[in-house]
Amino acid sequence: MNSLAHKKSVDLSDATLFIDGQWLSCDKNMQIVNPFDHSVLANVACADEAHVSLAVASAKRAFETYKHQGSGERAAVLRGAADLITERLELFAQTIAKETGKPITASRKEVTRCVNTLMLSAEEATRLTGETIKFDSFAGGENRIGHYDLVPLGVVVAITPFNDPLNLAAHKLGPALAAGNSVILKPSQQAPLSALMLVQVLLEAGLPAGRINVLTGSARDFATPLVASKDVAMVTYTGGEVSGEIIAKSAGIKKLAMELGANSPVIVMDDCDLQKAVEGCVSGSFWAVGQNCIGVQRIYIQEGIYEAFKLEFARQTKQLTVGNQLNDATDVGPMINEKEARRIESWVNSAINNGANLLAGGQREGACYYPTVLECVDESESLVCHEAFGPVVSLFAFSDLDETIVLANNIDFSIHGAVFTSNINTAMKVSRELDVAGVMVNDSTDYRLDAMPFGGAKRGSLGREGVKFAIREMSQTKVFCMNL
Structure with a gap:
């Protein structure tokens, strides 16, 4: 395993795993190709179970360090990333188009939506509030006062698809980071490049090392130990039913959010x-x-x-x-x-x-x-x-x-x-x-x-995206009660 020092921009042909603040390469790679002309866009590193252990440990340490970070600081990082993406809109759009086949006009729209998603996440970071509780509403609680807050879950694993590789990654990373979680991102193996660029701008905007870790490659090589880890508090996944069922069976006792497609x-x-x-x-x-x-x-x-x-x-x-x-x-x-x-x-x-x-x-x-x-x-x-x-x-x-x-x-x-x-x-x-x-x-x-609740119905109903709703999925209540 070779490592590159943490830097603002990474050569995607050299290293695409991001673990504990370092971009890493490894012996096994896969090619990302333009589906129209089959030109090679990049070689990405293929993670394995050893990388999973390192990424989970990194994310867990970072969560313990930053779980009480102020909402204003979290919001500032997300706004900064949104501003950087706006400045580089055409570069992001070209990358999306090349790796997915999506027309360039649609790719540009996806970039603008990603900016909106991150800005919404920044806003919701400072709106994530609880409320007071009337403990005196029942006999015995007359001398009690208190409230509840919404606090982060811990380590969130985010697994994203190829069709909206940038904005769907933003819909998972933005709310998770806004809520104060650490994240391990598994981007699409067919189209990971724009998601990697999103991680880069988040780091450039000041996201602390360890708050985000990235594992690229084939899910079959490492996804099961990743989602099954007892140090992972939640798995959020967008993709097909077959993979969703495998994740659900492997995850064990933890929170799941899935969007499994439609007709x-x-x-x-x-x-x-x-x-x-x-x-x-x-x-x-x-x-x-x-x-x-x-x-x-x-x-x-x-x-x-x-x-x-x-x-x-x-x-x-x-x-x-x-x-x-x-x-x-x-x-x-x-x-x-x-x-x-x-x-x-x-x-x-x-x-x-x-x-x-x-x-x-x-x-x-x-x-x-x-x-x-x-x-x-x-x-x-x-x-x-x-x-x-x-x-x-x-x-x-x-x-x-x-x-x-x-x-x-x-x-x-x-x-x-x-x-x-x-x-x-x-x-x-x-x-x-x-x-x-x-x-x-x-x-x-x-x-x-991107602000509205979004998710599946019937068998596909496992949680909701849409920034305001996703950030609550990625949080939990914590009650404070004082007996006077």
């Missing part, structure tokens, strides 16, 4: 603004190459406007530009890798072979899969039953709203649903009956404000 339904009523509905659904279906846990996947359109909606939706989809994600004119770049593009190709081909009609797309070039629209997809197809996580959407005509809500709810994991209508009664009915964690009215399912 987002949209209901389009015949009294809606048709153009607004089409534009919102096209954007919601194909933003970020469809690799979006709240992206539109199933659209149920009332029969009276089905043909008009279908034709306009297909027309707008065909106008989207596919190609190099670094070009400003590109709407849809490559998926994270060719394997994922081939999976989507297989799912689409299966649906077509079983009777679905192809309205747009259906082509693959390397890791690029063209935005695809299908109709008449059988309910048993993977594109309907599971999270597609790619640039594919299925259209369905309906006549009975109640039956359609049942179909929309016929999934195990959900986050957002949506309805387009001009009737407030319909909006309220759908909002009440959709079994989701958030309902967007006259908007796409992929709308998210």
Whole structure:
């Protein structure tokens, strides 16, 4: 194991583990490649169980040292990091686009959202307050006064995905650090570079060494001992169901927060603004190459406007530009890798072979899969039953709203649903009956404000993100009671 001295900027080809204030390299590495042209972006170190022990020990020591650090100091670090990212917006955006395939315009938006997430975290650091308790509300407590505070949990393990590699890391690091915890970050093995840059700016902004440790590489090599460690107080994870279940089984007795994906339904009523509905659904279906846990996947359109909606939706989809994600004119770049593009190709081909009609797309070039629209997809197809996580959407005509809500709810994991209508009664009915964690009215399912509560419903309901809510997930109450 070789070490580099703690410095403001690290050459990502040399060292990507950050443990106890040092950037470390090791013998085993993996390449991070641009999914469009397969150029090598960096070599990252692959952590193992020995690194886990060092990182956990470092985080634990730092927590004991800094757990009483003032909220103003914690907020200052987060604001400083936000300012540095703003200054380097284009560098961060280029990195996101190169490592994920996300179009550069969408990557720039992710950077601005990350800045907002960190600023919200700074604000909430100084708002994390308890309240007084009326001990005299019950006999025997007349001479007692007191209150409760919210205090940090300890060491938080944060495991993040590739699709929003910067902002989703910020949604875990920002609240965890604002609350006073120490963090061990495991960024996506496919796209860790922008998350590493986030760690760098946090350190540059004054985050004490040890408050954050980073383990890169393949989760299968070290994730189980990491999440199982008894010195870890909480695991926060965003990713797939299979890995989520492994984490839950391995973690033992500790707090868990998980966002496990979704299969987002949209209901389009015949009294809606048709153009607004089409534009919102096209954007919601194909933003970020469809690799979006709240992206539109199933659209149920009332029969009276089905043909008009279908034709306009297909027309707008065909106008989207596919190609190099670094070009400003590109709407849809490559998926994270060719394997994922081939999976989507297989799912689409299966649906077509079983009777679905192809309205747009259906082509693959390397890791690029063209935005695809299908109709008449059988309910048993993977594109309907599971999270597609790619640039594919299925259209369905309906006549009975109640039956359609049942179909929309016929999934195990959900986050957002949506309805387009001009009737407030319909909006309220759908909002009440959709079994989701958030309902967007006259908007796409992929709308998210970083300040709002965000997380899964049904089987995916394990905690909430959204800075104000995440910071409370990452804290615990502590009561002070004085007997006068």
